[in-house]
Amino acid sequence: MNKFLVFISLTILFSGESFSQKSGNPLFPGWYADPEAAIFNNRYWIFPTYSAPYEKQVFMDAFSSPDLVRWTKHGNILDTASVKWAHKAMWAPAIVEKEGQYFLFFAANDIQDNQSEGGIGIAVAKQPEGPYRDYLGKPLLDKFHNGAQPIDQFVFRDIDGQYYMIYGGWRHCNITRLNNDFTDFLPFEDGTIFKEITPEGYVEGPVMFYRNGKYYFMWSEGGWTGPDYRVAYAIADSPLGPFERIGIVLEQNTNIATGAGHNSVINIPNTDEWYIVYHRRPLSESDGNSRVTCIEKMQFDVNGQIVPIAITNDGVDARPLN
Template sequence: MKNIFYFLVVISFSKAIAQSDLNQTKNNNPIFKGWYADPEAIIFDKTYWVYPTFSAPYEKQVFFDAFSSKDLVHWTKHEKILDSSAVKWAKKAIWAPSIIKHKNKYFLFFGANDIQNDNEVGGIGVAVASKPEGPYKDYLGKPLVDKFYNGAQPIDQFVFKDKDGQCYLIYGGWRHCNIAKLKPDYTGFIPFEDQTVFKEITPENYVEGPFMFIKNNKYYFMWSEGGWIGPDYCVAYAIADSPMGPFKRIGKILEQDPKIAVGAGHHSIIKIPNSEKYYIVYHRRPLTETHANSRETCMEELHFDENGFIKPVTITNEGVKAQFIK
């Protein structure tokens, strides 16, 4: 009888575990708890990382948390990898982190202070650490970009690494987007052949949140449209043969679903190494929330048609299934 009882207990426990795993994989959006926005997803050493904005009023939005995962489903929180106290010139509103690894160092680019003109202190900064989870410290002691060039507010920075290893800073709010060639040590910029530093590559309807990736030698440029506090926030894209464009808008690929969530936008893309699997990581506002900063980070698989165009993304509560990096 004891053996039968033990067997039944084991079976019952196994079913409970299986059901628990099923529940975990059934609703994976948001991918982690808390109000987080503007997520940049990246892979370091077979580990997924997401660096989001801590979504709060500007006076409280003064630090970054990061999240890591081995399978896209179970996430570990790394608290306060950068605090504005480590950046003397950053007083409020640090957001939209973008990260790149270079010579065993991790360089975290961020916007700070939400400057409204060239006379205010703030803009795009750089922090550095020896581990992806930090802690990060101010790299330059001043902003990397602290002025409005071509009408672009210095926010929403993205670091793009081209096929030849050259890195570019792509950034901009207020409906203007610039690209600039970064120095190898990220301390400044290398002028283009015509001696200009910041070139405008703004596509039609661009508002903010630029992102770029390469697929089949084509440059996919993506951005957010609409107002971030409204339901019309969305993601659109263009394709070109160069990171300089010209980028002609193709159309929207991510937007709200009134049955699921609103305000879907400001995203990033990750590609699973040695595969053709792509994922889009973005933020959205739950239907139960009305506050502008009640944003959560979610993920969906990204698909392409036979011509290389991005298929519209269906936002879900299910999210994505476990995906390990081989």
């Protein structure tokens, strides 16, 4: 190789540009869990939980990428200084863009009863990287209904434009209809506000997406600090179910990592390309909070069922959006 080509190669290497065509796993350094993935403005975004003891979970970071390979960190997009009622355990963000604003749903304080301060709140910003401010000045939801702890919220926009919030810990999952400005809930036709849709094996981490006329519901099973944490799923004709458990779709590989769970899903617009974003625990780690964010390709068989997903160190191929 001549000196000019060597110079060009070293320039590319030390400029910080990646010439790998694979994302690699984890996607970015640091202990991060419960990743919420989205696409905004021709960029991929991931909004995770900062994985640490509850008292240190007082802020959230975000990450963006043009191609799933190169990631930029956006630090401290939201913290407890901006949310006066939140003190710890800021968990599992869910993100929605609506009418030019970005609504970040999050849980805080890990409440254990209806007398405690905390629950599910909303922050809002004019751009996905924030900074975010408290939208309501109080939690959107601060009570238990049908036994579901108000954590692990996921916001789903149905094909008719209706937004639903699907949430719940303590092995119970509820679905509720959000009003137009996300300030309250709307009753269902029978007058109820919170409908339980808990499938067999459910523990936490609900996710819903729509594909080919069907509603896919994914959730996490097992204990979040243990090796058996995993993702299972069901399919129904309605966002209200009923959801009959089909089986496990993502789990540990004892040669790669353990505790693979709490996922989200990306669909490339106008395609049938799908990705699963999740967290897992490196084999070198025993601390429950030592979790990293990873990605794999997600595929479907001829019957529309999800093909079981193998966790990898390679991740996925680079996928620019434009």
